[in-house]
Amino acid sequence: MNQVDRRTVSRRDSASPRKPQRKNGREKYEKLLDSLEALIIEQDSSEITLANLSQVAGVPAASVYHFFPSVDASLTALAERHYKSFSEALLHLPDIPPQGGWQDLLFELCDLGRSYYEINVAALKVHFGPQSSWALRHLQMENNWRLADTLLKNLSREFELPPSQEWRERLLLAITINDAFWSQSYSRFGRITEEIAAEGKRAAAAYLKMYLGELLERRRPSTQSETSPF
Incomplete structure (x- = not known):
């Protein structure tokens, strides 16, 4: 070495x-x-x-x-605590089908993250604050991968995704795009404003639309006659 x-x-x-x-x-x-x-x-x-x-x-x-x-x-440890808490909240999300298209699932995840930061000011400051060590950036990336996995699971449950091995990466990039808008909002206003949050969601959706299109075919609900061999 x-x-x-x-x-x-x-x-x-x-x-x-x-x-x-x-x-x-x-x-x-x-x-x-x-x-x-x-x-x-x-x-x-x-x-x-x-x-x-x-x-x-x-x-x-x-x-x-x-x-x-x-x-x-110490900031890394505090961030780790909050990312763990947020991950646990993701596990308990109800499986409620979106009323509209795939965009609803993306927006729901963005809204959940913003709500968490509104309630937990310390998490907001640690994530978007001026100090960003290697360890903290690593945790942030891990958290974004978890969000991408959650979004992929929810999309796959509700819609027929086009065949691709790159959905996880693309969803991560969409989340990163939204995260950049939040970072800009925090730098300017010390919080994630409603207006910039809406812009972040639109930007993330616009990126994914290049690959998903405007509409996705919904999965057909399984019936006993379809799954039973008898």
Whole structure:
């Protein structure tokens, strides 16, 4: 490993939290994340220090630095908590057929994400804030892949998708397009405005329309006579 590789690995390590294994450590870890959430709601992430986090949480500085080698690592841990929470919300989405076309499923997913950020201001700030480490960008990409998989599952359930091995990638790109509009809105207004959210959905739908067309044929509901050999 050359010197450049060592520096790259070192930066990645410092941006990643060290997760505790013991119960006492897990309790401290969660307490620190609770305190970090409260801090980031009140101030910008660039103003937070680990010493400040230690004081607010009432956790010894040595423990803070053990779990979080840097502020970036603490932000990554908080983002991981919220992405996990959002993923769990996706799992409990009701299987309600869209009233219109495939665009409805895309818009529903976008609206769900925006609603989560409206309720969880800390998640909004961490995702779109000025500090973006390698570890945090990696988590963001993983989250977008999960959204793409959810959208693909829902589309496949309701519609006959044209044969392709690239749907997952295309859906990821559509989600990334929408994400770019949200990022622009946050940079300008500190939130995802209704107007820019609508523009993001239109842009993502316009991209997918090149491959899906305006309308997709709906899947025929299975009947017992079709599935039974008798």
